[in-house]
Amino acid sequence: MDSLSYKTTCVNSASATKNWVLIDANGEVLGRLASQIAKILRGKNKPSFTPHVDCGDNVIVVNADKVRLTGSKMTDKVYVRHTRYPGGQRFATPADYLAKRPEFVIEKAVKGMLPRNRLGAVLLRNLKVYAGAEHPHAAQSPKTIKLNEIK
Numbered sequence: 001m002d003s004l005s006y007k008t009t010c011v012n013s014a015s016a017t018k019n020w021v022l023i024d025a026n027g028e029v030l031g032r033l034a035s036q037i038a039k040i041l042r043g044k045n046k047p048s049f050t051p052h053v054d055c056g057d058n059v060i061v062v063n064a065d066k067v068r069l070t071g072s073k074m075t076d077k078v079y080v081r082h083t084r085y086p087g088g089q090r091f092a093t094p095a096d097y098l099a100k101r102p103e104f105v106i107e108k109a110v111k112g113m114l115p116r117n118r119l120g121a122v123l124l125r126n127l128k129v130y131a132g133a134e135h136p137h138a139a140q141s142p143k144t145i146k147l148n149e150i151k
Contacts, residue, residue, distance in 0.1 A: 028147060
């Protein structure tokens with residue numbers, strides 16, 4: 001055989017096809033939801049995946065306030081932050097955040113599943129999370145997908 005029957009392509013940011021995807025988080029388990037969102041943001045569900053390029057889709061998540069946590073994680077899991085003052089360590093549970101800022105819980109879980117570099121920061125900007133069922137991205141005509149449809 002003189003030549004290969006296939007050609008490996010390397011996608012760059014100009015040639016990447018980016019779509020808009022809508023995911024409903026109503027009743028979904030947080031970790032399973034976040035791992036699927038991270039896969040879509042990264043572009044790992046596409047045949048043209050390139051590790052060092054933003055080739056994933058833009059993801060809209062609605063009903064973030066209706067996400068589930070299994071077991072007793074709703075009260076036992078702790079988010080730690082610091083005010084940068086002496087003795088300024090603050091603790092909060094997912095139940096606290098779901099009451100005040102439900103978007104934070106999904107954003108934090110997805111951020112932990114993305115690369116810890118400049119690419120991860122760029123990918124996180126492609127995630128839009130909303131507490132209710134309404135979102136302002138109707139003009140992008142997002143495609144609604146179910147989590148079990150993602151390969």
